[in-house]
Amino acid sequence: MGPAIHEPVKKTQRVKELAEERVRLLVDHAIKEQSPERADRQARVAREIAMHFRLRLPYEIRQLYCKKCKQIIVPGRNSRIRMGRSNTKAVRITCLKCGHVYRKILSAQ
Numbered sequence: 215m216g217p218a219i220h221e222p223v224k225k226t227q228r229v230k231e232l233a234e235e236r237v238r239l240l241v242d243h244a245i246k247e248q249s250p251e252r253a254d255r256q257a258r259v260a261r262e263i264a265m266h267f268r269l270r271l272p273y274e275i276r277q278l279y280c281k282k283c284k285q286i287i288v289p290g291r292n293s294r295i296r297m298g299r300s301n302t303k304a305v306r307i308t309c310l311k312c313g314h315v316y317r318k319i320l321s322a323q
C-alpha cells in the first residue's frame with residue numbers, strides 16, 4: 215500500500231485526465247469551427263486520442279459522433295433534428311453525411 219505501488223497508477227490516471235481534457239477542447243473547437251474540413255479534422259484527432267488512451271468519454275461527447283460513419287455531427291450544420299411526439303422525450307437526429315438516423319433521448323427534467 216506504499217506510494218511506490220500507487221505511483222504508476224496515479225501517473226496513468228493523470229495522463230488520461232490530460233488526454234480527456236485535450237479531447238474536450240478539440241470537440242469544443244470542432245463544434246465552433248466554421249470550416250467543415252477543420253471541424254472534421256479536429257473531431258477525428260479527438261477520437262483518435264480517445265481511442266489511444268482508451269478513454270470512456272462522457273455521453274455529451276459520444277452523442278456528437280455518428281454511430282455509423284463516426285464523424286462528428288454538429289446540430290444545425292450536418293445533422294437534421296426532428297422532435298419526436300410530444301410525450302416522448304426524444305429527438306431523431308439524421309447524420310447528413312451518411313444518412314444514419316438515431317434517437318437521442320433528452321434528459322428528463
Ligand SMILES: [Zn+2]
Nearest residue numbers: 280283309312
Ligand atoms: Zn453518419
